[in-house]
Amino acid sequence: MNVDTEAVPFLDLASINTILQHDYDVAWKSVMQHGRFVGGPEVEEFEGHFSAYCGARACVGVANGTDALTLILAGLGIGPGDEVIVPANTFIATAEAVCAVGARPRFVDVLPDTLLIDPDAAAAAIRPGTAAIVAVHLFGQMADLHALHRVARRHGLALIEDAAHAHGARRRGRRAGSCSDAAAFSFYPSRNLGALGDGGAVVTNNVELAEWVRSCGDHGRSVTDRYRHVQRGCNSRLDSLQAGMLSVKLASLDTANTARRQAMEHYLRHLPPWCEPVAEHPESESVYHLAVIQVDNRAAVAASLERNRIGWGIHYPIPCHRQPAYKEFVEYLPVAERAARRVLSLPMSPSLSTAAIERVCEVLWKAPG
Known part of the structure; x- marks a missing residue:
């Protein structure tokens, strides 16, 4: 590093x-x-x-x-x-x-x-x-x-x-x-x-x-x-x-949200193909509170980001129905359970620079996908 x-x-x-x-x-x-x-x-x-x-x-x-x-x-x-x-x-x-x-x-x-x-x-x-x-x-x-x-x-x-x-x-x-x-x-x-x-x-x-x-x-x-x-x-x-x-x-929320959308658009242009971004529906205008992708080898990808001093998060690694406190409500919900194993949140902020986004993506391209 x-x-x-x-x-x-x-x-x-x-x-x-x-x-x-x-x-x-x-x-x-x-x-x-x-x-x-x-x-x-x-x-x-x-x-x-x-x-x-x-x-x-x-x-x-x-x-x-x-x-x-x-x-x-x-x-x-x-x-x-x-x-x-x-x-x-x-x-x-x-x-x-x-x-x-x-x-x-x-x-x-x-x-x-x-x-x-x-x-x-x-x-x-x-x-x-x-x-x-x-x-x-x-x-x-x-x-x-x-x-x-x-x-x-x-x-x-x-x-x-x-x-x-x-x-x-x-x-x-x-x-x-x-x-x-x-x-x-x-x-x-x-x-x-x-x-x-x-x-x-x-x-x-x-x-x-x-x-x-x-x-x-x-x-x-x-x-x-x-x-x-x-x-x-x-x-x-x-x-x-x-x-x-x-x-x-x-007073500046719309401006900040526009910056978030622009940041996500820049991510989409530079992410490697094995990173699967959460889709935006055609009828929607997301404000990208989070920049979420899905990957198959999350632990290794997160470790690569960590080594390169890039922040990351997981939203959410355990779906609600699999939480110990809610075990009485357990169901088999395959989409949510698969997503919980694959979601990874990348840096996102209205102040996030294009250079920072490109560095994140450069690390992802080198990570084991």
Whole structure:
């Protein structure tokens, strides 16, 4: 290994945030001056901006993306005795939220090209106790909500978006967050729209659901009388500092997403043929939260990247239905299980240079495919 070769980080958060430092400082000073660290004006401002950005009527900031999904499920009345259809290829938080409300996840397989939930598999999994389908928008690309909406409508099910990877993504011209009963967003720092800590949001066209989520996440407090608690709630609020920082980042999100798309296009021109990129559906406009390929010899390829100081990740090496904590829900889902053995995430960032991409690809060309 040439020790003089510059490392390529998996995600360069320092570079992303340094560009916005001046605006972050302004937002920080504003919150410090008024001192309303919880429930300050920045929260309402961000909620308005983000709901408009998504093309939805309402947004409620919450503590994190898992809470967002849990609150949606609870607000829709989903709980014990219900089943919720969930793709096996997702982060464990999707299933975690279903179990948190007392419902049972019903894991289904994914499409082999996009690795997104298979609408036909979802339809085949519906049983008398099925209450909802969670469409996970993975790696930056939206699932087929048009097909899933038909399935949900035919069977009277709720359709929920897990949009943690999809801030700004479009399908058929509509953005994530505008095409379902409600959408859960995460603002974990690594997200395309990432906070400087944790955070999340519920985005929906159902104003009554939004009001319920706001009340529940604020200890079940009445919206008209802060001393009256009208339901058994929880503590899940987006704080003023994070909301201020998110408003700063939202202003440049489309520019950053365009840079991610350009980075992926450069990858596609230079990857060796044995690297199989996850496909982008013709109706989709992915925001490439991750740059995911599939390879047959992942351990050896990852070792080559490691030796050359190139960051990498795996999303995800164990599908949800094979996790020890969810063994009671085990199914045989061949597409998700094969993908779990082959997926590999390459460096991706809006600040990723073409030179860095070419170096990654040069290492891949020399790796045992």
